[in-house]
Amino acid sequence: MLRCLPTFRARAARAMSTTPSLVQIEKKDNYAIVRLSRAPVNSLNMELLQAIDEAVQSLEQDKNIKGMILSSTNPKIFSAGLDITEMYQPKTKRLREFWRAFQNTYLRLYTTPLATVAAIEGHSPAGGCLLAMCCDSRVMSLGGPLIGLNETKLGIVAPFWMRDVMVNTIGHRETEKMLGLGLQVNALRGKEIGLIDEAVPVEQVHSVAEKLLLEWLSIPSSARKLTKAMMRDETAQKLRSRLDEDRSNFVDFCETDKVQSALAGYLAALKKKAEAKAAK
């Protein structure tokens, strides 16, 4: 048995070196930094969504960990939102499971008793914006990066729970404009409308995120957690009571010819843009 151990260890080490982790977790004293790590743009496929859900769950179970900073290994992109290739020409079974993973990750992150801060150095459209809005606070870098729910621009409609989280963050009227027009804004505008809490130069994003997290963690823990639950449970419960219906709506909607042709057009435009960039 003892002689088997080095072989087992070597195999495990080899497996780790060949399977890059989709989410990196770095533990500090009483909090963790969770970095999304799916090249090139952290688009949220089913496996990444599940990895985020599992990461948050494992931190919730660690009695030393009280909070987390959600971030990206790519300083240019926080997350490109849902992986469009999951929705384009899908297999129905996988599409249902994919949406279930999205629902689960949202519910986990929005209602986690951990204190959470999003450190947004790069772009954060659509599902990326949702992940950030699920956190208790958001810090974003000044300059180029944009954040927002741009679904209408793709010819798709965000589900009611993405809308609800945005309404809870920036209010009804701003959501009506952001969501209806598919707007994405920079950090300064984001701060004006309450989507972003701190807009800072990129090199300060992490230190300010830590400062905000420590502020949340300075509140007596049970009072902080109960207040978070009081603020968020009603919104989460709305989806929990309609999980199957929401999944079916998504699958039916996604499989329509209209949505499929909108997604085809959008993917082609992304590809063309990437090719033009590569040719430069």
Ligand SMILES: CC/C=C\C/C=C\C/C=C\C=C\CC(=O)SCCNC(=O)CCNC(=O)[C@H](O)C(C)(C)COP(=O)(O)OP(=O)(O)OC[C@H]1O[C@@H](n2cnc3c(N)ncnc32)[C@H](O)[C@@H]1OP(=O)(O)O
């Ligand atoms: C009635 C209602 C009932 C139910 C609800 C129904 C439906 C709701 C449906 C969906 C909700 C969706 C939420 C979403 O998240 S949709 C995703 C929206 N995301 C985007 O629009 C972002 C698109 N990407 C970009 O804008 C840019 O890529 C960028 C700003 C993130 C990064 O720009 P870069 O210049 O740095 O990189 P690129 O060259 O553009 O991209 C590199 C590479 O990555 C591919 N890619 C980019 N984004 C995605 C993506 N979201 N999914 C899949 N792939 C993506 C891109 O094509 C390039 O690939 P190649 O290198 O050409 O292979």
